[in-house]
Each structure stands twice: as C-alpha cells, then as structure tokens.
Amino acid sequence: MNIYIQPEYEVVRDRDRCIACRVCERQCANLVHSYDAETGKMQADSTQCVNCHRCVCVCPTHALKIVKSDDTYKINGNWDNQTINEVYRQANSGGVLLSSMGNPKDYPVFWDKMLINASQVTNPPIDPLREPMETQLWLGKRTAKIERDEKGRLKNTLAPQLKLKVPIMFSAMSYGSISYNAHESLARAAEELGTYYNTGEGGLHKDFYKYGKNTIVQVASGRFGVYKDYLDAAAAIEIKMGQGAKPGIGGHLPGAKISADVSETRMIPQGVDAISPAPHHDIYSIEDLRQLVYSLKEATDYKKPVIVKIAAVHNCAAIASGIARSGADIIAIDGYRGGTGAAPTRIRDNVGIPIELALAQVDQRLREEGIRDEVSIVVGGSVRSSADVVKAIALGADACYIGTAALLALGCHLCRTCQTGKCNWGIATQRPDLVKRLNPDIGYKRLVNLVTAWNHEIQEMMGGMGINSVEALRGNRLMLRGIGLTDTELSVLGIKYAGESM
Amino acid sequence: MKRIYVNEKWCLGCHLCEYECAFANSGVTDMVKALKGKKIHPNIRVEDRGDVHFAVNCRHCTDAICVRSCIAGALSFDGEMVRIDQNKCVGCLTCVLVCPYGAILPDDEGHVAQKCMLCTNNFTQEPNCVRHCLNNAIVYEERD
Ligand code: SF4
Ligand code: SF4
Ligand code: SF4
Ligand code: SF4
Numbered sequence: 001m002n003i004y005i006q007p008e009y010e011v012v013r014d015r016d017r018c019i020a021c022r023v024c025e026r027q028c029a030n031l032v033h034s035y036d037a038e039t040g041k042m043q044a045d046s047t048q049c050v051n052c053h054r055c056v057c058v059c060p061t062h063a064l065k066i067v068k069s070d071d072t073y074k075i076n077g078n079w080d081n082q083t084i085n086e087v088y089r090q091a092n093s094g095g096v097l098l099s100s101m102g103n104p105k106d107y108p109v110f111w112d113k114m115l116i117n118a119s120q121v122t123n124p125p126i127d128p129l130r131e132p133m134e135t136q137l138w139l140g141k142r143t144a145k146i147e148r149d150e151k152g153r154l155k156n157t158l159a160p161q162l163k164l165k166v167p168i169m170f171s172a173m174s175y176g177s178i179s180y181n182a183h184e185s186l187a188r189a190a191e192e193l194g195t196y197y198n199t200g201e202g203g204l205h206k207d208f209y210k211y212g213k214n215t216i217v218q219v220a221s222g223r224f225g226v227y228k229d230y231l232d233a234a235a236a237i238e239i240k241m242g243q244g245a246k247p248g249i250g251g252h253l254p255g256a257k258i259s260a261d262v263s264e265t266r267m268i269p270q271g272v273d274a275i276s277p278a279p280h281h282d283i284y285s286i287e288d289l290r291q292l293v294y295s296l297k298e299a300t301d302y303k304k305p306v307i308v309k310i311a312a313v314h315n316c317a318a319i320a321s322g323i324a325r326s327g328a329d330i331i332a333i334d335g336y337r338g339g340t341g342a343a344p345t346r347i348r349d350n351v352g353i354p355i356e357l358a359l360a361q362v363d364q365r366l367r368e369e370g371i372r373d374e375v376s377i378v379v380g381g382s383v384r385s386s387a388d389v390v391k392a393i394a395l396g397a398d399a400c401y402i403g404t405a406a407l408l409a410l411g412c413h414l415c416r417t418c419q420t421g422k423c424n425w426g427i428a429t430q431r432p433d434l435v436k437r438l439n440p441d442i443g444y445k446r447l448v449n450l451v452t453a454w455n456h457e458i459q460e461m462m463g464g465m466g467i468n469s470v471e472a473l474r475g476n477r478l479m480l481r482g483i484g485l486t487d488t489e490l491s492v493l494g495i496k497y498a499g500e501s502m
Numbered sequence: 503m504k505r506i507y508v509n510e511k512w513c514l515g516c517h518l519c520e521y522e523c524a525f526a527n528s529g530v531t532d533m534v535k536a537l538k539g540k541k542i543h544p545n546i547r548v549e550d551r552g553d554v555h556f557a558v559n560c561r562h563c564t565d566a567i568c569v570r571s572c573i574a575g576a577l578s579f580d581g582e583m584v585r586i587d588q589n590k591c592v593g594c595l596t597c598v599l600v601c602p603y604g605a606i607l608p609d610d611e612g613h614v615a616q617k618c619m620l621c622t623n624n625f626t627q628e629p630n631c632v633r634h635c636l637n638n639a640i641v642y643e644e645r646d
Contacts (some may be wrong), residue, residue: 019537021521027514040539058636060521061534433553437513453548 002092005085006071007050017063018042024055024064029422029434052415054424086345097345100428102245102337102382102404105349110356110489111388115498117479119466126468128459135164135455136194139236139398140305140329140374157328160305163292165194166455167389168469170447171334171380171403172238173220174202175272176262177255177341177418178407179435182427185443186409189212192448199225200400201251201276204264209233209421216307219296219377221250224266228299234383236294236330238307239384241280241288244338244381247311247352251276251386252342257421259430260427286322293327305329312336312358312381313351315364324366324374332401335381339404341428342419356383356395357371360493362476363396373477386457393495396475409450410431410443478502504644505580506620506629508557508606511637513548518633519640520544523559526621526630543610545618546631546640557631557640560605560618561586568597570615576615583622588614603641 011032033055035041042092049066056064073081086097120351126133147155170186175321186197191214198216200486203225208215212233218352219226220240233411242248253274263270283289293306308323309332310316313443316333320399335355340348357380365384366372377393380401389400408414418428426438458470467473471485483499490497524542525533531632562583569577569584576590577597586606591614597606598615609616611622621629630640 017534017538019521019534019539021517021537023516023518023521058516058518060518060525060634351624433514436512437514437637440641442638 005088006069006132007046007049008069008082008085009049009066010046010069011049011055012065012067013042013044014063015041017061019061019063020502021060023058023060027054027058027437029424029431035213038318038397044439048419050415050420051413052417052424053413065172079373080204081466087260090217098342099320099345099348099416100340100342101414102339103349103414103415104353107354109382110354110485110493111391111482112338112386112480113489114356114391114493114495115483116387116394116465117460118464120236125466126461126463128456131463132468133459133463134471135167135458136163137167137470138163139378140154141375142373152157160197160303160402162305162330163194164171165392167399167450167458168193168383168454169195169216169378169399169401170197170406170450171338171401172198172200172216172240172340173403173407174200174224174253175220175265176202176257176430178427179423179429179438180207180261181435181436181438181443182293182407182410182502183208183294183439184440185447187214187437188408188440188444188449189451190214191443193451195451196235197237199234202253203267204230204233204261205261205265218309219292220276221278221280222274224268224276225243227267230306231296231300234304236307237293237300237306238309238332239307239328240281241289241315242309242311242334243340243354244311244334244336244352245340246343247313248278249344249347254421264429287327289323289328290326297327306362307332307378309334311338312353312355314353316353316358317361320362320377321365321369321371324369324371330378331362332378332380332396334401335379337382338380339407340418355379355383356391357489357492358394359397360395360477360495364494367475378458387453387461389454390458390461390473391480393470393497396477396480398474406447409446410438465478503561504558504642506563506594506618506632506640506642507645508559509639509641510554510556512637513557514637514639515548515550517548519546519557519635520548522630522634523589523618524622526626527616529624531625542559543616544609545605545607545616547604549580558603558605559631560604566570567600568604571596583620584617585619586615586617588616591615 023034025172032049034043051066139162140160144158175183190197196216201218201220213216215234216236218238218240255273304395306328307330308328312335315416336352376398378399379397383400383402423429426434477495480495482495483498511618523544523546525536528536530536548557566584574590574592576587593613605615632640
C-alpha cells in the first residue's frame with residue numbers, strides 16, 4: 001500500500017476574481033485545474049501541482065496563488081516534513097529519488113558573504129557613461145613565446161583565443177534536456193551578445209550549425225553527436241569531465257525524451273535511453289586527458305581552444321593543476337549549486353563544494369605553480385547576478401557561465417521537476433504542445449536583456465572601484481572583503497575581513 | 503496597412519485573447535466586473551483541432567464581402583479597416599452569413615452585428631488581444 005503524501009503546496013483561487021475563463025486549465029500540463037460545468041466553477045487538484053507558477057502568470061484576473069501548505073506532521077527538529085516524506089516516497093516506490101535544477105538546500109552562499117570595494121578620494125571612481133569601460137575579454141592560453149622568422153619578424157605564437165564581448169556565457173544545456181526553442185533562444189542571444197552558448201552533451205541540431213561561431217560544443221562521456229562537422233562547426237570544444245549538480249556520476253536521458261529529432265542530433269536510436277557513463281572510458285589519468293585534448297586539437301587543426309569542465313570537488317585545485325598541464329586552454333569549474341535536467345537527489349544535495357571556494361583555491365594553486373597563464377578559468381554553478389560575476393572575477397575567474405539564470409529569463413520558475421518532461425514553460429520538455437510555449441523571438445530578447453543589464457551593472461561596479469576593464473579586475477582579491485566568515489573561510493577565499501585595510 | 507496576423511505556429515490555444523477582447527469591448531475597466539458570471543461574445547475566436555490552434559478575427563478585407571452585402575449601409579471600408587455603425591445595423595445578419603472567416607457575429611443580445619475595429623472604438627485604444635497574447639502569436643504589423 002502506498003502512503004498518501006499531502007502536497008507541499010496548495011493552489012488557492014480567489015473565487016471573487018475568477019471569471020472561469022479556463023486559461024489556467026489549458027496551460028497546466030499537470031492537469032491540476034478543471035471546470036465543473038454543473039456549478040460553473042473552477043476546481044484544483046493540488047496533489048498534481050508542481051508549483052511552476054504558469055497558471056499564476058497567465059491568469060488574466062490574477063485570481064491564483066500557490067501557497068506552502070500548513071499541513072504538517074508533528075514538529076520535529078530532526079525529522080522535518082520533507083525528510084519524512086522522502087522516506088515514505090522511497091518506501092512506496094523502492095526507487096532512487098530524482099530531482100532537477102540546482103541544489104536547493106540551505107547551505108551558506110559565499111557570494112553573499114563578500115563585499116565589493118569602491119574608490120573614495122585618493123583613487124577616484126570612473127563614470128562608465130563618460131569613460132570607456134571594457135567588458136570584452138579573451139579566453140585561452142596567454143603563454144605566447146617570442147619567436148622570430150628568418151626575416152626577424154615576430155611570429156604569432158598565441159594559442160587560439162575565444163573573444164567574449166561580455167564576461168558571461170551560457171552554460172552547457174543539451175538538446176534533449178531542454179527544448180529546441182530554448183536552444184534557439186540561447187543561440188540567437190549568444191550571437192547578438194557576442195558570447196557563446198554550449199550544446200551540452202546532446203549534439204548540435206542541424207538547424208543550429210549556422211550559429212557555430214557562437215557555439216561551444218561538448219564532448220562528454222557518452223560522445224553523443226560527436227563527429228567531424230560538429231567539431232568543425234564550433235568556436236571551441238569542451239570536454240565534460242563532470243557536472244556540479246552530479247559530480248562523479250553520468251547522465252541518463254530517458255527514452256521518452258529521445259524524439260526523432262533528438263535521436264538524429266545525438267546520433268542514437270529513437271526511444272532508447274541515452275546513458276552517459278560516469279567516467280570517460282578512455283580517461284583515467286591526466287595523460288589520458290591530454291590525449292583527448294590533443295586528438296580534438298589535431299582534428300580541428302589547432303584552431304580552436306579546448307575547454308575541460310570539471311565539477312567543484314574537494315581536490316579540485318590539484319585536478320585543475322593537472323588540467324592546466326594537459327594542454328587544455330580553458331578550465332571550466334561547476335559548483336555544487338549548478339543545475340541539471342535530472343540527478344539523483346542525494347547526489348545533487350550532498351556532493352561537491354561551493355564554486356566560490358573552489359575558484360579561489362584553483363586560482364591560488366595555479367598562480368603558486370606559475371601556470372595561471374596556461375589556462376583561463378570559467379566558473380558556473382549558481383552565478384545569480386552581476387554582483388556574483390564581479391566577485392567571481394575578483395576571486396580569479398576570467399568569465400562566468402550562467403545556466404539557471406538564463407532559464408529563469410526564459411520563464412523557468414524553478415519548480416525543479418524538469419525530469420518529468422512536462423515543463424509548463426516549454427523549456428525542459430520535448431512535448432510539441434509545450435515546446436511551442438517558448439517563442440524564441442521572445443526568449444532570445446529576454447536573454448539579451450538580462451545579460452545587457454548585468455553588463456551595465458558590472459561596468460558600474462567596476463567604475464566604482466576605479467577599474468576600467470574586467471582584465472584589470474581579474475584576481476584582484478583586495479577588491480573583496482568577507483563578512484560573517486570564519487578565519488578558515490577567509491583564508492580559503494584568500495580575502496580579508498571587512499574593516500581590515502589593504 | 504497594419505493588420506492583425508495570427509501565427510498558428512505559436513498559438514497555444516489558451517483562449518486568453520477571447521477574454522481580453524470581451525473585456526476591451528465591455529465598456530467596464532475592471533476585468534472581474536466586466537466578465538464575472540457572463541457569457542462572452544468576443545470578436546476573436548480560437549479554432550482548435552487537436553494540437554492545432556488558430557485565433558481568427560476580422561481580416562479587414564479591402565473589398566470585403568460583408569460590406570458589399572450589407573443591406574443597410576452599416577458596414578464600410580475606410581481605407582484602414584472595415585467598420586460597423588451599429589446604429590445603422592438592422593440585425594439582418596447577412597454579413598454573418600457571408601463572412602468566409604466567421605469573423606463578424608451577432609452581439610450579446612443578438613440584435614445587431616458586432617465586429618473587430620482594432621480596438622479603436624474602446625478604451626484600450628490598441629488591439630488588446632495582441633497586447634496580451636502570451637506567446638506573440640497574434641501580432642499587429644505591416645506586411646506586404
Ligand atoms: S503545476 Fe504549475 S500550472 Fe499547474 S497548477 Fe501548479 S503552478 Fe499552476
Ligand atoms: S485563469 Fe484565472 S480567471 Fe481564468 S479560470 Fe483560471 S483562475 Fe479563473
Ligand atoms: S525548466 Fe521548467 S520544469 Fe525545469 S524547473 Fe524550470 S520551469 Fe520547472
Ligand atoms: S483588436 Fe480588439 S476588437 Fe479586435 S479582436 Fe483584438 S481585442 Fe477584439
């Protein structure tokens with residue numbers, strides 16, 4: 001027997017405002033709302049509600065709200081309602097709990113415990129509206145050697161670089177985990193913004209080859225969709241070793257999401273589960289990684305930077321040092337808050353470390369070893385605002401990846417049920433009737449708006465510090481001060497406490 | 503000339519435009535007061551079949567068959583759109599019969615015809631269906 005579990009959230013309808021237009025009913029893929037012809041009134045079945053707020057947003061009279069249920073088991077400091085329900089759920093099903101999006105637990109957010117400096121008197125701030133304020137940057141190795149040809153002219157020995165107009169790129173999200181229209185929105189926004197989106201491990205849809213110069217293609221453990229044209233189309237190639245939401249484990253896209261189109265793009269049979277193994281079966285050491293890095297470089301004529309992406313884990317500084325020596329041009333680190341289309345709940349919520357700490361340690365280690373210029377560092381895994389971007393750069397990042405923030409711009413309400421494939425916002429779904437809810441003409445504009453707004457804010461914060469380029473801010477930890485942090489946390493972050501002077 | 507176009511590819515079949523139209527033309531500025539407990543008679547209707555949805559309203563044909571067939575001279579094309587003068591309409595509903603789009607219909611009481619005048623005749627002053635379409639499926643634009 002299954003134990004009934006009371007829903008965590010309840011749909012509340014203001015009967016005085018509801019005009020029974022049934023728009024909510026037509027827009028809820030979870031079939032929560034229904035119209036009772038006898039009474040002429042709308043009904044709601046809260047047990048099916050995932051709290052995605054689609055109905056709340058589309059109701060023309062704002063008659064709806066979703067509230068946290070006040071139903072509760074006997075209050076228990078150790079066994080909270082959710083913990084108890086998860087036990088019931090597993091006892092009901094015998095299955096591994098699945099979740100999606102980033103780790104939602106109440107761990108400290110170190111971004112919020114760092115404050116940014118501003119200039120006063122001695123080193124005047126800069127007004128970004130009147131003076132140049134550079135947010136353009138290049139990612140790649142900065143280790144050009146001075147070499148001359150027989151005529152004595154300088155040879156260009158600089159490794160291939162990725163030019164970004166803004167210090168923000170869109171994180172890897174595969175076609176399959178997100179929809180065609182979400183991908184089109186990301187691709188078009190990246191093109192307009194002069195930045196990059198990332199195919200994730202799902203291959204590159206044939207319609208999107210035209211955005212190649214703004215595309216980073218991923219080579220992951222499943223090798224889905226990887227072939228010569230795929231590599232050739234891209235601006236850079238990313239080897240995915242790990243993902244912040246699920247370090248140490250592979251991926252599993254259920255067969256139900258492998259539509260004809262997804263199957264063609266991933267180059268796997270339709271309707272069959274797409275399994276990405278936990279390791280790359282040909283990589284068990286930095287030397288093996290080096291082979292893949294150079295195979296990919298060889299295949300693309302040494303014209304494209306190669307990124308190696310890892311999850312932020314306990315030993316990431318040493319791992320990053322190895323990666324910097326593997327020939328990779330860029331290291332991407334994904335923090336434990338990073339999103340996913342589906343991950344085992346226990347892994348998502350308990351494995352990995354915060355990106356702020358990982359970043360500080362990786363940058364520190366690479367500097368100490370004198371190899372910081374061998375690679376650029378890109379961080380993701382919950383960069384939520386322009387302030388987070390500024391702090392990340394000051395801690396040592398070259399640029400940031402945003403995933404969840406980009407999806408929020410597209411309408412995502414963090415209901416965290418992507419794994420069901422019934423995203424009411426047309427993002428994490430392949431159901432044609434839902435996919436069409438995301439019109440890329442609207443979506444791409446919203447992404448452009450978001451990143452443009454952040455870029456203005458970044459310029460303002462940099463101006464306040466009297467710094468006129470992101471290159472000059474990079475690794476400038478004196479621009480940060482900690483608040484509410486322990487000595488150990490300060491030393492891991494490599495920053496001083498608020499009130500301590502230079 | 504600017505016209506309302508519906509892109510079937512993006513129409514979700516939510517029927518929101520029907521309510522926004524009924525509201526715009528209700529003469530009441532509060533949607534709840536305007537529509538609560540009422541049966542609506544909008545100038546735009548969403549046709550659904552399976553997964554295909556399509557909102558239909560007046561095409562504002564330059565040589566409109568409704569204008570030609572009106573026995574009372576209530577319908578006219580003013581260079582911009584097809585207008586109705588409900589004071590002249592005698593309620594014969596010939597126009598309703600002849601419109602190939604089913605875009606002109608009897609009003610709430612059924613005594614005269616009513617049709618879309620691009621919201622120029624109500625307080626919204628811009629096509630309300632376009633303004634509130636969730637997915638930019640209904641657009642108001644110039645096309646050749
Ligand atoms: S699942 Fe989403 S659309 Fe459906 S009732 Fe809940 S919040 Fe509304
Ligand atoms: S969308 Fe709002 S007004 Fe329409 S039926 Fe639902 S709750 Fe009522
Ligand atoms: S992408 Fe869709 S399903 Fe996933 S959290 Fe966002 S709204 Fe929910
Ligand atoms: S333009 Fe105005 S009157 Fe015409 S269909 Fe749209 S809402 Fe109705």
